[in-house]
Amino acid sequence: MLIFHNPAHARHDGRQEMFRGRLVPCHETPARLAHVMAELQRRPVGELRTPGDADLALIRRVHQPRYVDFLATAWDEWVALDPENAAVDVLPSVWPVRGFRDDVLPLNFAARVGLFSFDAGSPLTAGTWDAARTGAACAIDAARALLAANAPRATMALTRPPGHHAGADFYGGYCFLNNAALAAQALRDGGARRVAVLDVDYHHGNGTQSLFYERADVMTLSIHGDPSTEYPFFLGHADERGAGAGAGCNLNLPLPAGTDFSGWSAALEQALAEIRRFGADALVIALGVDTFEGDPISRFRVSSADYLRIGAAIATLGLPTVFTMEGGYAVAEVGINVVNVLEGFVA
Numbered sequence: 261m262l263i264f265h266n267p268a269h270a271r272h273d274g275r276q277e278m279f280r281g282r283l284v285p286c287h288e289t290p291a292r293l294a295h296v297m298a299e300l301q302r303r304p305v306g307e308l309r310t311p312g313d314a315d316l317a318l319i320r321r322v323h324q325p326r327y328v329d330f331l332a333t334a335w336d337e338w339v340a341l342d343p344e345n346a347a348v349d350v351l352p353s354v355w356p357v358r359g360f361r362d363d364v365l366p367l368n369f370a371a372r373v374g375l376f377s378f379d380a381g382s383p384l385t386a387g388t389w390d391a392a393r394t395g396a397a398c399a400i401d402a403a404r405a406l407l408a409a410n411a412p413r414a415t416m417a418l419t420r421p422p423g424h425h426a427g428a429d430f431y432g433g434y435c436f437l438n439n440a441a442l443a444a445q446a447l448r449d450g451g452a453r454r455v456a457v458l459d460v461d462y463h464h465g466n467g468t469q470s471l472f473y474e475r476a477d478v479m480t481l482s483i484h485g486d487p488s489t490e491y492p493f494f495l496g497h498a499d500e501r502g503a504g505a506g507a508g509c510n511l512n513l514p515l516p517a518g519t520d521f522s523g524w525s526a527a528l529e530q531a532l533a534e535i536r537r538f539g540a541d542a543l544v545i546a547l548g549v550d551t552f553e554g555d556p557i558s559r560f561r562v563s564s565a566d567y568l569r570i571g572a573a574i575a576t577l578g579l580p581t582v583f584t585m586e587g588g589y590a591v592a593e594v595g596i597n598v599v600n601v602l603e604g605f606v607a
């Protein structure tokens with residue numbers, strides 16, 4: 261297994277996120293990835309690499325160019341408004357909801373922040389663009405490494421910020437560039453005919469779903485907390501099955517809060533059966549370990565040992581596989597849980 265880790269990840273270090281009317285410390289911290297790196301030192305399940313330069317042309321095909329331009333310049337624009345802004349992160353405060361226009365690009369910076377975001381929980385910081393762009397490079401390189409001669413069976417983009425909530429032209433849910441979608445598109449570009457993206461993070465992968473919703477060449481599947489009660493609330497229901505050419509190519513498996521491994525693994529078996537039926541020739545796993553029983557912001561009951569079984573079950577598909585790192589906020593256990601999935605997969 262080849263693991264592309266993001267040497268710029270710690271440059272994205274949000275100070276605070278909005279929660280119930282207060283600014284609270286961010287859950288999505290550099291320490292998360294440090295714990296995975298430390299666990300990989302103890303249990304080397306793969307070879308570590310750093311990525312090359314990000315393929316901006318590919319990023320601008322998966323995401324809207326005007327959104328990519330916004331991310332690349334947002335911090336400088338923010339500080340240009342007032343030099344004292346450098347001590348504060350960017351958070352949105354106004355959004356174009358139903359009835360507003362989203363086809364005109366506002367000149368006002370705060371208005372553009374709202375246009376391109378969907379929550380106030382995702383601070384944009386001085387290093388966000390560098391971290392996200394380098395993370396995207398990890399995902400693209402991980403996909404391309406899978407298609408090379410003598411390719412390993414699996415690769416990973418070990419990165420943060422995560423990606424699965426980011427859509428064509430919006431960020432949110434701690435995500436800015438959709439690493440799993442970039443990996444899937446790189447696999448398609450490299451010759452994979454049908455790609456499945458299976459999202460096992462606690463939260464529905466709304467960005468990935470929306471990016472491929474009308475496409476028949478990329479199937480998206482997500483196992484997650486029921487959006488009636490769980491973030492991101494406004495997408496992820498079972499009746500969302502894809503549209504147009506992509507009809508039937510999206511599968512959501514929402515589960516109630518409190519679901520334990522027996523309930524969760526039944527959904528996993530259903531997702532794996534769908535991937536076999538679809539005839540995928542490559543797989544992307546959006547790997548969040550916030551399904552863990554000790555996760556501070558999620559409500560499933562998966563144990564550390566269960567992650568070994570999850571990795572082994574995914575491996576039964578026998579597909580070339582790219583893992584992308586998504587959520588997991590029980591910081592002390594995130595390394596053990598991620599490496600357990602990888603160890604279960606390669607065993």
Ligand code: OKP
Pocket residue numbers: 279381422425433434461462463491548550557586587588
């Ligand atoms: C990102 B990923 C907690 C509020 C929850 C958003 C959760 C984003 C999860 N105070 N805020 O899918 O792990």
Ligand code: ZN
Pocket residue numbers: 461462463548550586587588
């Ligand atoms: Zn999550």
